[in-house]
Amino acid sequence: MSDRALGLNSEVGTLRVVILHRPGAELQRLTPRNNDRLLFDGLPWVSRAQEEHDAFADLLRSRGVEVLLLSDLLTEALASGAARMHGISAAVDARRLGLPLAQELSAYLRTLDAAPLAQVLMAGMTFTELPLAGSELSLVRRMHHGGDFVIDPLPNLLFTRDSSFWIGPRVAITSLALPARIRETSLTDLIYAHHPRFLGVRRAYESRSAPVEGGDVLALSPGVLAVGVGERTTPAGAEALARSLFDDNLAETVLAIPIAQERAQMHLDTVCTMVDTDAVVMYPNVVDSLSAFTIRKAGSGVTISDAAPFVQAAAEAMGIDRLRVIDTGLDPVTAEREQWDDGNNTLALAPGVVVAYERNSQTNARLEDAGIEVLRISASELGTGRGGPRCMSCPAARDLL
Structure with missing residues (x-):
């Protein structure tokens, strides 16, 4: 492994190091009797899921990304x-x-x-x-x-995004909300504590008093985070995270964004992800309704503003005129289908370059029409647990913006 410096300050800086988990024997444990409890909507064909995941990893390597496998x-x-x-x-x-x-x-x-x-x-x-x-x-x-x-x-190990995320040069170990996933953080914690690659890496947000999951955390720009509050991340978790990051000078503004508490929108990144320094792809059903409470560092404390439209609050926090929104089109059936199939869950490899599931053809076409390069991967089996390229990846190093 290389000795490349770890850390990031955005969602879209050129990706250098990422942690993935290749599907393994844990998926072969799923049965019709336990798949709901273990948070899968079906029983994946494991060998095909492995082929699809290998192709995903190879694509990242072909773009110069160092891929670290969790196993x-x-x-x-x-x-x-x-x-x-x-x-x-x-x-x-x-x-x-x-x-x-x-x-x-x-x-x-x-x-x-x-x-x-x-x-x-x-x-x-x-x-x-x-x-x-x-x-x-x-x-x-x-x-x-x-x-x-x-x-x-632990079949959800596939989704390495949730149990940890990087902010600046530090890593945050999260607190997962549902019983089927709680032990994942113990393995993530073990790796960061004992693997030589992470020797000397300091922790962010070690208070695990309330659930926060990495799929709900978007690094909109340096010093600005968005945190979804819904099925997996609680208001108390979002507030504790914000205060901890402020105390460590890792962020100046955190947007707390209420999202529906339902399976289809389990994390913020199932309805919205960054695709460029000033652009997001977003599920059209929430473009107008998504709001944000802005939490700002203020001396040794915080200020919390009233809820405002997310797009407006994000642009203001990021210091840009407007946040470009690329949605999945006006056809409600197509939009709902492609959101369910993680069309809004893209992984940025660089500003304006994203990995997306090939099955979401309308969303991908909208992205390309907006000038975004879309690198497609197949996912007939990878999507069984309801997670896209962003869910399946924990970036550990990006070029700083």
Whole structure:
């Protein structure tokens, strides 16, 4: 790996380093019985999802982006004894398993080499897969079906955007809202704490008192962030994040943007993403209704303005005349379909250059008509968990604007 300096101050500065997670065995754990609980709308064809993800990673590499794979980072970090204890303690839930079984399971996991341990931490383990000879004495084991999970899988690791994001030279570890995803942050935390690549990287926003997810955080311009408040990020989380960033001089303005609390709009980046220094692609149903409360640093405190139209508040905060809005067209059926298929969830590789799902043909055409270069990737299976190119990527280094 290179020693390129990490950090960013925008959504659109030329992308240099990104963290992805190649779909793996954790997706093969999905069944019709558990896919809703694990936040997938269907059962992906895993080998095809891997092919699509490989093509996504190759496209990024072809544009000069260094791609770090989360599974490799995790395996390498687990060379540390402290990292192993960190990962195991987060994965073994004594309240659910009972103390005897939890102790036996922890002892077994400590015997695993880094690669198989990483696999268990990501893909989980069923009761049938428990190798513990004495665990038949556990009532918990006897009362569970063999296919039940003793350690839950983490199929949403695919969406590396949510569990951490970079602001300036620092990384923020988020607090994920839903039970199926809470343990993802323990793996992200482990990697940043113990992998040599991140040695010396300081943390931003370490107060995890209220949920904040990376998909809700947009770095509109240097010092200006937008934070969606809805299904995953709470008002308390947005406020705590803003105050923490102000205290560390990492931001001067944070726009808190209410969004619908529903599956189709789970994060701000499902309805709006930056595609150029002064332009966003946005779901047309929210262009006129999206509002923002502007939180500004004021000495040792903050000021909070009344809600104003998002487009207007963003332009003012960014210091530009207007924020260009590229929407997905006026046909409500097409707009709704393409928003559901993550047409508004683009990943900027540079100002005016984005990666998008090829299936969203109308949105992509609108982007190109507005002068944006669109690099298309296929996603017949990657989209099963409702996430696009931005959701699947955690930029760790961009050229500064």
